Amino acid sequence: MSCRKATELISVSMDRPLTRGETIKLRCHLVICTACRRYRRHVGLLREFLIRSTLWLDAASLTAEQRLSHEARSRIRRVIQQAG
Amino acid sequence: MSRVDDQQQAQEQAQEQAQAQPQPTIVLDPESWLDEHGDVLFAHALNHVRDREVAEDLVQETLLAGIEAAGTFAGRSTVRTWLMGILRHKILQHYRRSRRKPLQLDAALPPDGVDDQFNRLGKWRRIPGRWKGDPDELAERDEFLEALTHCLDELPARIREAFMLSEQHRLAAEKICNVLDVTATNVYVMLYRARSALRKCLESNWFGGDAGKGC
Numbered sequence: 001m002s003c004r005k006a007t008e009l010i011s012v013s014m015d016r017p018l019t020r021g022e023t024i025k026l027r028c029h030l031v032i033c034t035a036c037r038r039y040r041r042h043v044g045l046l047r048e049f050l051i052r053s054t055l056w057l058d059a060a061s062l063t064a065e066q067r068l069s070h071e072a073r074s075r076i077r078r079v080i081q082q083a084g
Numbered sequence: 085m086s087r088v089d090d091q092q093q094a095q096e097q098a099q100e101q102a103q104a105q106p107q108p109t110i111v112l113d114p115e116s117w118l119d120e121h122g123d124v125l126f127a128h129a130l131n132h133v134r135d136r137e138v139a140e141d142l143v144q145e146t147l148l149a150g151i152e153a154a155g156t157f158a159g160r161s162t163v164r165t166w167l168m169g170i171l172r173h174k175i176l177q178h179y180r181r182s183r184r185k186p187l188q189l190d191a192a193l194p195p196d197g198v199d200d201q202f203n204r205l206g207k208w209r210r211i212p213g214r215w216k217g218d219p220d221e222l223a224e225r226d227e228f229l230e231a232l233t234h235c236l237d238e239l240p241a242r243i244r245e246a247f248m249l250s251e252q253h254r255l256a257a258e259k260i261c262n263v264l265d266v267t268a269t270n271v272y273v274m275l276y277r278a279r280s281a282l283r284k285c286l287e288s289n290w291f292g293g294d295a296g297k298g299c
Contacts, residue, residue, distance in 0.1 A: 015271075038214070066123065072140045
């Protein structure tokens with residue numbers, strides 16, 4: 001199995017369970033390939049970063065671009081007040 | 085029955101009724117939602133749709149939907165979590181409404197992203213480096229989040245959409261198919277390209293690689 005193919009399987013394994021055959025082939029490759037083991041660790045970390053970066057979305061730490069503009073805020077306020 | 089029994093029964097019934105009274109209703113304050121949660125909702129929407137006007141509309145729709153559904157808020161989560169749930173639903177609706185033609189994979193994606201990381205035999209051109217750092221600690225650092233956001237921005241739009249649906253919305257591949265109107269195989273390929281491109285970008289912009297030849 002090439003490293004290219006192994007990295008494809010590693011990615012797929014994050015989205016669905018691998019078949020038995022896929023699992024065995026991938027394990028054999030990972031035993032001998034440091035590069036692909038690192039790839040597996042890295043894409044796992046990526047998932048962790050995404051999960052945590054959503055959680056850390058805290059009002060105080062937002063940049064100006066991430067906030068509603070004055071106009072947008074006023075506009076939304078008017079619409080909400082009419083509805084509420 | 086005797087009158088004493090009747091009285092006893094009436095007393096017991098009254099006690100039961102008193103104990104069974106409904107919990108005090110949760111008091112919601114929709115007018116404060118825009119102030120307390122508007123920016124966070126907006127920032128989250130912007131992560132997905134990348135267009136300020138669309139994100140503003142999504143925030144507005146979310147708050148209106150929250151006002152309408154205020155009676156159903158059971159208090160099991162915080163208001164922020166509840167509104168975020170509504171927003172996620174609105175984002176999914178937005179993806180469906182703006183659905184384009186099915187993705188022609190080979191034509192739509194630039195040749196690199198994955199292919200240039202491997203040689204013709206499928207071996208790594210550069211071995212991935214060692215990544216140092218703890219996810220909890222890194223996710224708190226603004227500079228790291230900036231690097232991550234930059235790398236997400238570099239992804240082609242459809243690839244990023246698929247990736248966000250998977251990693252932030254926690255949608256299974258079959259659901260992502262429906263939302264993006266592509267096959268399951270396409271979804272797997274898009275997620276693979278997203279991960280490989282992000283990995284490479286973060287390695288360049290943050291972690292640094294070991295200088296190493298392919299194996």
